[in-house]
Amino acid sequence: MLATDGVPRRSVTWAWKVFAPVIVLIVVLSPITDPSGANEIWHAGFLRLTQENLLRAVVMGLRVPALGFACFLTLFTTSQPMFVRGLVSIGVPYKAGLTLSTALRYIPVFFSIFGSVMDAQRARGLDIGGDGGAGGKRRGPLARMVARFRSYMPVIIAVLIRAYTMSRNVGWAMETRGLGMPGVRRTYHVTVRMNAGDWLLLAITAGGTAAAIAVMLLA
Template sequence: MTTAFLQRVSNDTAVAHLDMRVKFALLVMASTIIFIWNNLLLQALVLVLMLALMLAARVPAATIRRLILILSPALIMIAVIQGLWSPFGVTPVVTVPDSVPWVGGWHIFYVEGLLFGLAVCCRLLIPMLAFQLVFMTSDPRDIVLGLARIGVPYRVAFLFSTTFRFVPLLFEEMEGIKEAQRLRGVDIDSLGLVRKLIAMARMLVPLVMICLSKAQLMEIALQAKAFTGSGDRTYLHPTREQLSLAEKLLIAVFLLAPVAALAARLVYGFGGSVL
């Protein structure tokens, strides 16, 4: 179930065929413009855009729903905290009756705080969905190639790609350890919260040992292939060195959108209010 967040989807979609440089520009926009706007409607607009792109890329709706469910406790907590103590609070939702000693008449929940809390939830969801979209529609080799083409040293790009490949491997090894525990009569998923945390902590030792062993095997394989990390190499898709006109326009839109949003915020205050 966990590895479903990182499994590739169909590469027959327009989103999957985009050059990695376009996808990196999308990540930049999704990670910056959300902090420029406080407006809930604008944040929701960007969130709808990300959801539309994910559906266009044929990311399973169940995967999106599962990600949102995993984040839902944090999202609810953020909305409640902002509703209680946000400095944007003006219109009270809940007022303690005057008959209550000491706290009678206090306003303890505000409409503007709740709305701002929802905007903060969008700030959390948008980059999460954007990163999931990029990684589920991109081959790790394309990620390395895209990083190299934007000027990232090949050693750093290769390290990033290797880390990305190891993440689903960690989840698979974790599931293998849990299956081994089930064969011994210990079902970790059915334990209570405290006992589950203790059991998961004990699983870290074999998990780390397995990862170290696989990392050592990878090091031996790289040495056997005389890997140097030099960026002077050929690539699988050399014809994608040049961007199409549409891709150039998309990169320009994605990179200029935060700049335009910041200028509009500073000059006209656009997007500064919660609504």
């Protein structure tokens, strides 16, 4: 669907880069929390790896890109104004639709800010890996984890400052455009309306989702 809708390859690559750490984390931690299964592959102490829990971990990990791309498919192919207008046309309040679309719109922006801040801090000599630097004594795993957590504090603070500045500017821009003014009726250059086919597709989607949830709960 992403290929047929003309989504750029760089957007798909960016999405996989976002999903990859979460998928790896789920696949690694799932066998630790669920050692069940009859066909054992490897066993060491409390860690027991079986074909069943490994397959279950892979399935759980692949749910992340499945849900993520279902969301990104809309964001990659629909502009922010049309997304808000579509939500408003089915009865969602304009402020709620604008808030949702703005939040989704700025997810990649925050990732970009985080990456640029990390690059800037590395250029200033910040040890993100927590290894103690080239000439320092090598730390143990726990010490490296604590040091890495502490090394991210300057990055997080800088990202929060830039995010606050950006959100304030966005708020000012919305205020200057009259968002939320009392007694003012919003007008549109092009009116978007739901036709019979749109309502039918929405009903089929809602019914299929409800049926899938019911089957999952009753299984």
